[in-house]
Amino acid sequence: MIKRVSLKDIANKVGVSSALVSYVLNEKFTGRINKNVAQKIRETAVELNYRTNQIARSLKTSRTNTIGLIVADISNPFSSSMARVIEDEAAKVNFTVIFGSTDENPTKSEKLVDTFLNRHVDGLIIAPRENTENVVQNLIKQEVPFVLVDRYFPSIHTNYVALDNFKATYEAVEFLSMSGFENIAMINYQTSLFNLNERTRGYLTALGNHTPNSGAMWLKEVDNANVEETVIQSIDELWTADQRPNAIIFASNEIALHGLKQIMKLGIKVPKELAVITFDQLASWDIFYSPLTYIKQPLQEMGQLATQILLDCIEGDKKIQQYLIPGSLVKRDSTKK
Amino acid sequence: MIKRVSLKDIANKVGVSSALVSYVLNEKFTGRINKNVAQKIRETAVELNYRTNQIARSLKTSRTNTIGLIVADISNPFSSSMARVIEDEAAKVNFTVIFGSTDENPTKSEKLVDTFLNRHVDGLIIAPRENTENVVQNLIKQEVPFVLVDRYFPSIHTNYVALDNFKATYEAVEFLSMSGFENIAMINYQTSLFNLNERTRGYLTALGNHTPNSGAMWLKEVDNANVEETVIQSIDELWTADQRPNAIIFASNEIALHGLKQIMKLGIKVPKELAVITFDQLASWDIFYSPLTYIKQPLQEMGQLATQILLDCIEGDKKIQQYLIPGSLVKRDSTKK
DNA sequence: TAATTTTGTTTAAACGATTAAACACACGTC
DNA sequence: GACGTGTGTTTAATCGTTTAAACAAAATTA
Numbered sequence: 001m002i003k004r005v006s007l008k009d010i011a012n013k014v015g016v017s018s019a020l021v022s023y024v025l026n027e028k029f030t031g032r033i034n035k036n037v038a039q040k041i042r043e044t045a046v047e048l049n050y051r052t053n054q055i056a057r058s059l060k061t062s063r064t065n066t067i068g069l070i071v072a073d074i075s076n077p078f079s080s081s082m083a084r085v086i087e088d089e090a091a092k093v094n095f096t097v098i099f100g101s102t103d104e105n106p107t108k109s110e111k112l113v114d115t116f117l118n119r120h121v122d123g124l125i126i127a128p129r130e131n132t133e134n135v136v137q138n139l140i141k142q143e144v145p146f147v148l149v150d151r152y153f154p155s156i157h158t159n160y161v162a163l164d165n166f167k168a169t170y171e172a173v174e175f176l177s178m179s180g181f182e183n184i185a186m187i188n189y190q191t192s193l194f195n196l197n198e199r200t201r202g203y204l205t206a207l208g209n210h211t212p213n214s215g216a217m218w219l220k221e222v223d224n225a226n227v228e229e230t231v232i233q234s235i236d237e238l239w240t241a242d243q244r245p246n247a248i249i250f251a252s253n254e255i256a257l258h259g260l261k262q263i264m265k266l267g268i269k270v271p272k273e274l275a276v277i278t279f280d281q282l283a284s285w286d287i288f289y290s291p292l293t294y295i296k297q298p299l300q301e302m303g304q305l306a307t308q309i310l311l312d313c314i315e316g317d318k319k320i321q322q323y324l325i326p327g328s329l330v331k332r333d334s335t336k337k
Numbered sequence: 338m339i340k341r342v343s344l345k346d347i348a349n350k351v352g353v354s355s356a357l358v359s360y361v362l363n364e365k366f367t368g369r370i371n372k373n374v375a376q377k378i379r380e381t382a383v384e385l386n387y388r389t390n391q392i393a394r395s396l397k398t399s400r401t402n403t404i405g406l407i408v409a410d411i412s413n414p415f416s417s418s419m420a421r422v423i424e425d426e427a428a429k430v431n432f433t434v435i436f437g438s439t440d441e442n443p444t445k446s447e448k449l450v451d452t453f454l455n456r457h458v459d460g461l462i463i464a465p466r467e468n469t470e471n472v473v474q475n476l477i478k479q480e481v482p483f484v485l486v487d488r489y490f491p492s493i494h495t496n497y498v499a500l501d502n503f504k505a506t507y508e509a510v511e512f513l514s515m516s517g518f519e520n521i522a523m524i525n526y527q528t529s530l531f532n533l534n535e536r537t538r539g540y541l542t543a544l545g546n547h548t549p550n551s552g553a554m555w556l557k558e559v560d561n562a563n564v565e566e567t568v569i570q571s572i573d574e575l576w577t578a579d580q581r582p583n584a585i586i587f588a589s590n591e592i593a594l595h596g597l598k599q600i601m602k603l604g605i606k607v608p609k610e611l612a613v614i615t616f617d618q619l620a621s622w623d624i625f626y627s628p629l630t631y632i633k634q635p636l637q638e639m640g641q642l643a644t645q646i647l648l649d650c651i652e653g654d655k656k657i658q659q660y661l662i663p664g665s666l667v668k669r670d671s672t673k674k
Numbered sequence: 675t676a677a678t679t680t681t682g683t684t685t686a687a688a689c690g691a692t693t694a695a696a697c698a699c700a701c702g703t704c
Numbered sequence: 705g706a707c708g709t710g711t712g713t714t715t716a717a718t719c720g721t722t723t724a725a726a727c728a729a730a731a732t733t734a
Contacts, residue, residue: 002480006690017714022692032712054455055395056690059719064392066435066456074424080417087411087438096452098403098435101424115433118391119403143339260624284621287597343720354684359722369682393720396689 005048013044021045025052058120067310068116069099070109070126078253078280078297079127082149085303086125093311095122104129104224117144123310127151130193130224145313149306151195152322159313161306161323165195168295168327169202169249172277175329176247177206180337181275185218185245187234187255189227199251199279218245222255231258239266247275247335253282260288276334285332293335295327342385351381358382362389395457404647405453406436407446407463415590415617415634416464419486422640423462430648432459441466441561454481460647464488467530467561482650486643488532489659496650498643498660502532505632505664506539509586509614512666514543517674518584518612522555524571524596525588526564536588536616555582559592568595576603584612584672590619597625613671622669630672632664 007025011018016037023029024041044050058064067090071079079101087097098121100112109132116124123145128136133153139146140158152160169186176184186203189196200219220234238245250256256278268274270290278285278294285292302325309321344362348355353374360366361378381387395401404427408416416438424434435458437449446469453461460482465473470490476483477495489497506523513521523540526533537556557571575582587593593615605611607627615622615631622629639662646658 001482004690007692008690018691019693019715020713023713026692028693029712032710034712037712051451051455053396053457053690055392055401055457056719057692058392059390059396059690059721060692062719073421074411075414075418075421077412077414077417080414080420081412083417083436084410084412084438087436091437094452096435096437096456098433099420099424100428100433101421114388115431118388119433120390120392145338257620257624264624264626282621283594284619284624287594287601287621288624289601289626341720344722345720355721356685356723357683360683363722365723366682369680371682374682390720393689394722396691396720397722399689 004053005050006053007050010041010044010048010050013048014040016041025050062120064120064122065095066119066121067095067097067307068112068119068121068124069097070112070116070124070128071099071101072104072127072129073101074099075101076254077282078150078299081299082127082303085300086307089304089307095311102129106132106135109135113139117142122314123147125149125306125310128153130191145310147306147310147313149302151193154194157320159309159321161302161309161325162195163297163302164324164326165198166202166205167324168329169199169251170206171202171329172249172295173203173206174209175331176249176275176277176335179275179335181247181335183218183243183245183247185220185238185248186251187220187222187231187248187259188251189224189255190221191224196251203249217241217243227254228258231255232262235259235262235266239268245274247277250276250278253278253280253284256292257284271334271336275337277329281330288334290333293332294330296330297327298325301325341390342387343390344387347378347381347385347387350385351377353378362387399457401457401459402432403456403458404432404434404644405449405456405458405461406434407449407453407461407465408436408438409441409464409466410438411436412438413591414619415487415636418636419464419640422637423644426641426644432648439466443469443472446472450476454479459651460484462486462643462647465490467528482647484643484647484650486639488530491531494657496646496658498639498646498662499532500634500639501661501663502535503539503542504661505666506536506586506588507543508539508666509632510540510543512668513584513586513612513614513672516612516672518672520555520580520582520584522557522575522582522585523588524557524559524568524585524592526561526592527558528561533588540586554578554580564591565595568592569599572596572599572603576605582611584608584614587613587615590615590617590621593629594621608671608673612674614666618667625671627670630669631667633667634664635662638662 007018007021011021021041024033024038025045069083069086074080074083083099090097102109102112109129113135125147127150128148133156136153136156136158148158148160150162152162173184188200218238222230222234250259263270270276276292278292281294281296285294305323344355344358348358358378361370361375362382406420406423411417411420420436427434439446439449446466450472462484464487465485470493473490473493473495485495485497487499489499510521521544525537555575559567559571587596600607607613613629615629618631618633622631642660
C-alpha cells in the first residue's frame with residue numbers, strides 16, 4: 001500500500017505543530033484556535049486526502065470503536081439477520097463489527113474471544129454455545145463489556161437479550177389447542193441450553209393445562225451432532241406411533257427444514273393431517289405449499305437492544321440489563337383447521 | 338475493562354528488558370537466547386495471562402491481520418455463506434474479518450471502504466454494487482490489495498473471482514431445451530452489472546441456438562428498487578401472454594422467492610405447466626412442493642480462492658488473478674418433463 | 675596476551691495519534 | 705512597571721509493541 005498521510009504531514013505543509021492539527025480536526029478548543037489557521041489546516045487535510053489512522057488513535061485512547069460478534073454460524077439466517085441489525089445499529093455511532101463463528105465448538109469459542117480481546121474490541125455480543133459458562137465467567141472477571149443474545153445462562157448474572165421462549169411455545173400450543181388440534185408433538189434439541197429447554201417447558205406446561213395427562217409421548221429430542229438423521233427418525237416414529245399427532249412444533253428453523261422434507265417425503269398433508277408451527281422468520285416458510293405458521297423472533301428489536309446495552313456498558317454503565325422479549329405468532333395456512 | 342498485562346510487566350517480573358520478552362514470545366533469535374531465561378519468560382507470560390496488544394503491534398508493523406468484507410447485505414444467504422467461507426479461510430492464517438453491507442447504496446459503499454481503510458485492514462474482498470467503478474479505481478490508485486467476488490467490471494483490470502454466468506445460464510437453457518421445454522422465460526434485474534447481464538446473454542445466446550427467432554419476448558427485467566412488485570407483474574404478464582412459456586429461469590434467489598410465491602398464488606403447476614430453474618443453493622429450494630432445479634454457485638471454492646488471492650496480494654504479489662468458475666446444474670423435480 | 679568472534683541482552687527510536695502542561699505574547703489593570 | 709488574564713500555539717510524554725543497533729562479557733583464535 002501507498003504511504004499514508006499523517007498529522008505531521010499536514011502540520012509540516014501548513015507550518016504548525018501536529019498537536020494543533022489534531023485539535024482542529026477533532027474540533028477541540030475551537031474557541032481558541034485562529035480561524036484562518038484552522039481553515040487552512042482543514043483544507044490541507046482534504047487536499048492531501050488525510051484519513052485518521054484508527055490504529056494509532058486506538059492505541060492512545062484504548063478505544064477501538066469495534067464490537068465483536070460471536071455466533072454459532074454466520075451463515076445461519078438467524079445469525080446473519082442479527083448481524084445485519086447489529087451492524088446498522090453500530091454504524092450509527094461509528095462502530096464496526098467483527099464476527100466469528102464458533103460452530104458450537106467450545107475451543108473455537110474460547111479462541112475467538114481471545115482473538116477479539118487481543119484486538120481490543122470495546123465489547124462483545126455473544127450467542128453462547130452449550131457449556132461455555134467458563135468463557136462467560138472469564139469475561140466478567142476481566143470486566144469486558146458484553147451482552148448475551150438469543151441464549152443465556154440463568155445461573156450467571158449478565159446482560160442478556162433473548163426471546164421469551166417459554167411464553168412463545170406456550171402460546172403456540174395454546175393456539176393449536178384453541179384451533180382444535182389436541183395431539184401436539186414437538187421436536188427440539190437434546191441440549192442443556194436454557195433457552196431451548198424453555199421451549200420444551202413452555203410446550204409441556206401448555207400441554208398440561210390443555211390436554212391433561214398427555215405426558216411427553218410426542219416430545220422428541222434430537223441429536224445436535226446429527227440433526228438431519230435424528231429429525232427424520234423422529235418424524236417416522238411419530239407417524240408410525242399408535243396414536244399419531246395432528247400438529248407439530250419445530251423448535252428451530254434447522255429442525256423444521258429437515259422435518260418438512262421428511263413430511264413431504266411421507267406425503268403427509270399439511271395442515272389436514274398435520275398442522276405445523278416453526279420458529280424464526282425464513283423466506284422458505286412462504287414457499288412451502290402450505291405457507292407456514294411461525295413464531296417470529298423480534299430480531300430487529302433484539303439486535304438493537306443488545307447493541308444499545310453493549311454501548312451503555314462500554315460507556316461505563318455498571319447496571320446489568322436483562323430482557324426477555326415476547327415473540328409473535330404469525331398465523332398462516334399450515335395451522336388452518 | 339481491567340488493566341491489561343504488557344510486555345513490560347513480564348520484563349519487570351522476570352528482570353529483563355521488554356525487548357527480550359518480545360523476542361522470546363515471537364520466537365526470534367531463538368538460537369541466541371538463554372534457554373532458562375526464555376523458559377522463565379514464557380512461564381511468566383502464562384502466569385500473568387499476557388495477551389499481545391494487537392493494536393500496538395499493528396501500529397508498529399502496519400499489518401492488522403484483518404480483511405474487510407463488503408457485500409450488498411450480510412443477511413442475504415449468498416453473502417453470509419460467502420462470509421462464512423472467507424472467515425474460515427482467513428482464520429487459518431490468523432486473520433479476522435470485519436464486514437459491512439452496502440445495501441446497493443453508493444454512498445454507503447464509499448463510506449465503508451473509508452472506514453475500513455481508516456482501520457487499516459490489510460485488504461478488501463468486495464462484491465461491488467452497480468456504478469462503483471470509481472471506488473474500485475480509487476483502491477487501485479491507493480494500491481490497496483483487494484479482490485472482487487461475484488461481480489466485477491470487465492473494463493477494469495482487477496483481481497476477481499466470479500461464477501461463469503454466461504456458461505451457467507447457457508447450460509441451463511440447453512438443459513431445458515434438451516428436456517423438451519422450448520418456451521423458456523427468464524426474469525433478471527434491470528441492471529448495468531456485468532455479471533448479471535452475462536446471465537441474460539447466456540440465456541439469449543442459448544435461445545438463439547436452440548429456438549431460432551424466439552426473440553426476447555419471454556425475457557423480463559425487474560426493478561432493483563422494487564423487486565417484489567415487478568417480479569409479480571412479470572409473472573402475471575408471462576402467464577397472460579398470447580404464448581405462455583413452459584419453463585422459467587430466475588436469475589437470483591431473491592427473484593425466485595418472489596416468483597415462486599406468485600406461481601403458487603396463480604396455481605401454476607410446476608413442472609407440468611412450468612418448469613423452474615433458479616440460482617444459488619438455498620434450503621428453501623428443498624421444501625418447495627416440487628424440489629427445485631438450481632444453478633449451484635461454487636461458494637466454497639469462490640470464497641477460498643478470493644481469500645487466497647487477497648492474501649497473495651497482501652504479501653506483495655503484483656500479479657492480477659482473474660477466475661471465472663463454472664457453476665453446476667443440480668437437476669431435480671422442477672424440471673422433470 | 676591481544677584481537678576477534680560469539681553469545682546474550684539492552685538501548686532507544688520508531689509507528690501516529692492524543693493531550694496535559696508549558697510557553698510566548700498581547701492586553702489591560704492597579 | 706509589576707502583575708494578572710486571555711489567546712494561540714508548541715512541547716513532550718504516552719499508549720505497547722517491534723527491531724536495528726549498540727553493548728558487555730565470554731569464548732575462540734592468532
